[in-house]
Amino acid sequence: MSPRRWPFSMMILAIAACTPTASLRADDELPRPYFEIDIVPTLTKLDCNSGGCHGKAIGQNGFKLSLFGYVPAEDHEAIVQEARGRRINFAVPERSLLLLKGTNAVPHGGGVRLKKDSVEFRTLATWIARGAYSAGESDPVVERIELSPREAVFQPQQGEQSLTVTAYLSDGTSRDVTRLAVYQSNEPDIADVTRDGLVQVKDQSGLFAVMVRFGEHMTVFQGTVPFHTSGDASVASSPPESGISLIDPYLGAQWKRLGLEPSVMTSDGEFIRRVTLDICGTLPTPAEIASFMEDASPDKDARLIDRLLERPEYARYFGLLWADVLQNRGRGYSTSRQRPGTALFSGWIRDSISQNMPYDQFVREILTASGNQETNPPTVWYRTVRTTSDYVESVSQAFLGVRIQCAQCHHHPSEHWSQEDYFGLAAHFARVGRKGGFADAEVPTNEVIFLAKEGDVRHPRTGKIIPPRPLGGPDVDANPYVDPRLQLADWMTAPENPFFAQTMVNRMWGHFLGRGIIHPIDDARSTNPPTNPELLAALTRDFVAHKFDVKHLIRQIANAKAYRLSSTPNASNENDLQSFARYYPRRLKAEVLIDAISQVLDVPTNFPGGPGAFPAGTRAIDLPDEAVPSHFLDVFGRPDRSSACECERVDDPSLGQALELVGSTEIQKKLIAETGYAARLTNDERSQTAITQEIFLRVFARVPRDDEAAAVSQFFSEEADRAEAYRSLLWSLIATNEFMFNH
């Protein structure tokens, strides 16, 4: 909201007009309450306008307020005018229905919200006594709120901090609104906050944020609860010496602040497995592992990363992940009709990544795509993304890292987004035209996407046409000859855009380090701050300075020391979940896991295609869409591609996954295949020790420990059937957590 200022003389007049006129029992100790500054926030604080009460779309028992008070004019009318004014009693303000209900003096479905003689009660009564005025043009408005303190470092597992919130008004005055502000912690296990703004540290350590909301103004308190207080002798004071990446100093500083000692560096074997899986979605071969281990040069990590980025599997694997986010979805209509489209789009994504197309250009080509799938494959994005809400939500979540869904119906309650923002973004797509195509079910295929001559978006409440405006950006000039999608792309990819580059950086960080600096990666909000803002800003600047070069970004991250840390915790960092003081292990993604099993056993998976099968050797990471039937992929969490949220891909363990390992024919078929690795071993003449070594390198990227080698020998001496012995050994290694996880 733009601040409004009024000449001083006018303000005097306005205040004079509002002074109590008769002998109403106004509370003279209170300053004159203003509707927007005092009354609406009071109703918010008392939960009157929450979604479960009068704030819901149809109100409650005939009394409807705007959700969280975002439309004060309607609220004033509801309170003062509606129901023939019976909610307000000017003669005896305390007997106003508003207060009788709030105090439950007259039976109230919401019970007692308000105590008689409380500050809130007196505020409301005084406001009524002085005329129950709506927001006058001369009323001061809140220009900003300030929080004190804005951050604090606590002792581990103890401490409290009371917050003070001050509202600064357009008339130059300020007032304490601590009682009226609303508070919410994002990590209640680390610290919680009372209704009155008292932050209380719980028994876990780490970083937390408390959202503070007053009207449409928001701010955030950031708390740090160190794992160990400084001076603790058990904690090393210096992080490992910095590597070549710009990342290390930022993490080192944070570890120091939190009293975290990073884990030791991981082994060469574990590292080559980790980075090959993360960049290429593929296991390293025994030969690659051996040559990396033998390499004694200091820059061998960096050269390995460079080599991996040039392999075709890099583009194939990241192509899969981008096809998730870009919702290259096959389900919903006849497979034989849609597969050409998903295949073309997924091929285009792969090629773009392979050419290292700058990220800004990549997104621009998708957003502004016109034509059909043959001439311009990115138009396929418009097949799944086809309604006003699809456009807004997919664009904001995928490219801006923002979840704006709430603002379709009302002001976003934990961010400043309004319906104007939501529909302003939607208006950029109002002229997307569609023609042709084949529709045998819910979604047409092979449409032509074009720029229609006209098209607009209307505000659902006011019915007004909303011009295109990017999130938080300036209005753009409507021009019939300019595609409004181009204007959006221009705004998004400008170097100073606050969301675009940052979202990509955070997404890549989350991919390699297991958790975003902003977490979840697509939920950037002022009230969900990054755990390391300086690091995120530095990486973002670097990404923009390098002209959105994705391979450069990946090099920055993969060369960081944090990415080389062991996943094994030490005493100081075992409870760290936010600061990357060790590598956070995670299960291989569904497609990577089945491919890894295929690779170890040297038997490809057969994937049924639409009319026929995919060519032999097609890997799971190559599949164009999620509609290729595979129980293995479904049970291990392949996403449905029905939204742009990475959260669709889940790694929760389940009994179904275990049954897939133990009982499925999928793995057994690969174990008994005549051309497979297991069958070849049966006739292998090498010594048992040499074969065991190779198997362990192949599966775990390490040699067997003595006890493991002994267990293998023991098993082979007991199992007469040599072929089954190899099958059983390979199966049991594949089913371990060590194989199924990147660690």
Added chain:
Amino acid sequence: MLNTPFSLTNDTLRISRRAALSVGAPLLGLGLADLLRNRAAAEETGQPKKKQRSLIVFWTHGGMTQQDTYDMKPHSAPEYRGKYSPIATNVPGLSITEKFPRQAQVMDRLSIVRSVHHGNAIHAPSAHWMQTGYFGPTLARNAPQKPSLGSIIARSCGTPGSQMPPYVAVPKAEAFGYQGAVYLGAAYNPFEVGADPNADGFSVPNLSLPQNVTLGVAQNRAKLLKTFDTLRKDIDSRKVMDGLETFKAKAIDMITGEQVREAFDISQEDPALRDRYGRHQYGQSALLARRLVEAGSVCVTVNTGYWDHHDDIFNQLEGHLAPLDAAIATLVEDLTDRGMLDDVLILCAGEFGRTPLINGHAGRDHWSKCFSVLLGGGGLKGGTVIGASESRGGGVLDRPTTPHDVHATIYDAMGISLETHFEDASGRPISIVDTGKPIRELG
């Protein structure tokens, strides 16, 4: 009903399983139902031991309308009362929707709680509230925070000897993730069947030994896996590794044994009984649920379709009400016939009800100030109405009931101490019912 050997229903003298045991029950003129009941009795020898009760939940994701089902308001204005008329049940004075004619005939064995309320009107927090008993997820954090009813039951009652998964979701778990175990550990997440029991050739994926794998081979492989699966699980603080390890052991047990595959083999059921349950997902899911609790599962959640009918509610409901009616009513009859009704609790609930006032789109919106849940079996008193809503259905008129009261009633009937606490991730003990109290009127 719990301690009475005989209970008089509308026209039949029914004998509870336990009563049949103590009497010996050499009765003449037995029908199939009685034969089944007697077989159940005969299988148990010696002193009747206290049997572990189980729970079957019908979860109405999206929020089922109470006003058009279990709490009708025929005397309110048309914009409130909706399209359906009430019908009498076999319990004098108790009426329900005409769309539930079959439940009306078994209402003496079911009870309706008409005064459930929690006050939240958003799907996710409400679904969390109704299924865990706690308000929790907020806009700042919407991840599941407390374990679900089924997970608590699985953790408290899961029989270590049985190979059955203690907690099963049919056909799969609800989309929010609030049917899970959270800090109880992944072992108590529901096992998702992963297939529609009504589908031709329904089978649970991967529930048998793969080709060329003999029992001996499977056992060898399991032993080897134990030898090599030694990676420190504590490096994964999200406990995915821990969960997988538990499930691997369980899966090996399930596949190397017969019990579980038998239990899921719904084709062993009499086709006539299958027809009575209804040849739709709700009916066959209910039948599968009965087979599973019979075999040892302690909680089976049948996830029914999406009930979020903001628009055109009376047309939308057409596809849901009759199947739900057949599923619940046949389950009650079937459990009765098998002498299992006292051993199996039935709950039908969703995250909230729907607005008493029909909106401008001929739908009903979210309503959590007063709505109904259905409870039955497990020794609970049937034919009872608990609490009441106001004349138009808006608020609770009498005997407010919280989500935790419903849970407490179930835990109490299942022999789970209401003093039970489980430690959350930070080691804080969290009560399973908080301030919830069992509904004594049903005891």
